[in-house]
Amino acid sequence: MLFRLYKISNPPAPKSGGVDPQERLNFGCLGAARITPGCIVEPARTHPSVVLYAVAARDAKRAEEFAKEHGFSKSFGGTAAYQDLIDDPEVDVVYNALPNALHFEWTMKALKGGKHVLLEKPATNTAAEAAQIFALAERKNLVVLEAFHSRFHPAIQRVKAIVDSKELGEIKHVSASLTAPTGTAAPKGDIRWNYELGGGSAMDPGCYTVNALRYLTSSNPTAVLSAKAVPYSSRPEHKQVDKILWATLSFGHDITGDIYTNLDEPKYFGVIPRMPKLFVTVQCEKGTVELFNYVVPSYYHYITVSPTGGRRRTEKAYTFKGAEKGEAWWTTYRYQMEAFVDKIQGRTPQTWIEPQDTIDNMKWIEAIYEKDGFGSLPSSKYIHQ
Numbered sequence: 001m002l003f004r005l006y007k008i009s010n011p012p013a014p015k016s017g018g019v020d021p022q023e024r025l026n027f028g029c030l031g032a033a034r035i036t037p038g039c040i041v042e043p044a045r046t047h048p049s050v051v052l053y054a055v056a057a058r059d060a061k062r063a064e065e066f067a068k069e070h071g072f073s074k075s076f077g078g079t080a081a082y083q084d085l086i087d088d089p090e091v092d093v094v095y096n097a098l099p100n101a102l103h104f105e106w107t108m109k110a111l112k113g114g115k116h117v118l119l120e121k122p123a124t125n126t127a128a129e130a131a132q133i134f135a136l137a138e139r140k141n142l143v144v145l146e147a148f149h150s151r152f153h154p155a156i157q158r159v160k161a162i163v164d165s166k167e168l169g170e171i172k173h174v175s176a177s178l179t180a181p182t183g184t185a186a187p188k189g190d191i192r193w194n195y196e197l198g199g200g201s202a203m204d205p206g207c208y209t210v211n212a213l214r215y216l217t218s219s220n221p222t223a224v225l226s227a228k229a230v231p232y233s234s235r236p237e238h239k240q241v242d243k244i245l246w247a248t249l250s251f252g253h254d255i256t257g258d259i260y261t262n263l264d265e266p267k268y269f270g271v272i273p274r275m276p277k278l279f280v281t282v283q284c285e286k287g288t289v290e291l292f293n294y295v296v297p298s299y300y301h302y303i304t305v306s307p308t309g310g311r312r313r314t315e316k317a318y319t320f321k322g323a324e325k326g327e328a329w330w331t332t333y334r335y336q337m338e339a340f341v342d343k344i345q346g347r348t349p350q351t352w353i354e355p356q357d358t359i360d361n362m363k364w365i366e367a368i369y370e371k372d373g374f375g376s377l378p379s380s381k382y383i384h385q
Ligand SMILES: NC(=O)C1=CN([C@@H]2O[C@H](COP(=O)(O)OP(=O)(O)OC[C@H]3O[C@@H](n4cnc5c(N)ncnc54)[C@H](OP(=O)(O)O)[C@@H]3O)[C@@H](O)[C@H]2O)C=CC1
Pocket: 030, 031, 032, 033, 034, 035, 036, 039, 056, 057, 058, 059, 062, 097, 098, 099, 100, 102, 120, 121, 122, 147, 149, 191, 197, 204
């Protein structure tokens, strides 16, 4: 584990000798966001085709500093910065790490400008917006990928392979949780606490739990059986911003699913931080398979397979068996980058998240909000023409 952690922070230089300059892709990042170093900057260090070309931030100084710190050649600042980056003819790919409510507008604008888009999760505020994005991408022959990085890692794929092998019989129940200690994923004032920006627990950790359930059952829910959420605070602006969410979904064929998320889990006795809950568990007719750390398994994870009355075994999966590509120290984001670039360059990626998958994930997040009474998130006012 220590070796893996060391390699994640100190990866070997890419073997760039063989890369045709024509195959280089200039990445332009919208927003000097917290996630950009992990999702783009670090993976780019070992991907020979990816060039950290530009970053755009509303504040010019911040853009400049971010570019300098992370090795982007260019920065755009000011109120027109995002559009300026999109208009730069050297940019091939736009990474959209803006608040959720801005995903639609800036992805549509990037597509209009002829750029491929790596779009942060959750794709949009509504399923209808996600559908519009993919319709435009198809018309323009451009690639858009919702950055559900965990799906690209061997760990969750191994769990799915165990489930699909029917070694444990048919699925009966699947559950997923994702929690974050107070002040970590969502500190005070964070975009996740802002309704207008698309905040909330169902949107943030919730989108992973819904995605994991849909992925492992290879199906969509048929109904939200129950959903309950707790608002971030009693202030009027938080009445539609959930911090805790429980939901039970039906997947038909007697399969049910539970999700639990908490973006603001307080410390024990106000001092001892709690371990984040990071499990996905599939109960089948003849046993259970569980993955600890399905969200960022690259750092550490374990898969426990417990056949009823049989011997429990533990597995781990940091690479794909027999595959040419992948290293034990590749993060979820690095696997994702490999697939995204493969897709743009006309190769078949090891994993892909199809447009309908993204649209359906948004559809069921919306259905959960409807059931728990928090209501829908605001649709974007941007009109594409
Ligand atoms: N894949 C993953 O593992 C993760 C994905 N995410 C996703 O990435 C996106 C960004 O999250 P995160 O990096 O945590 O967020 P940050 O708050 O760090 O970044 C959001 C960026 O949005 C820009 N922005 C534009 N308008 C506003 C506004 N009105 N208020 C606040 N920010 C604004 C800011 O850019 P500027 O620099 O121009 O000021 C800021 O850099 C979200 O969609 C989130 O769900 C987040 C964390 C992990």
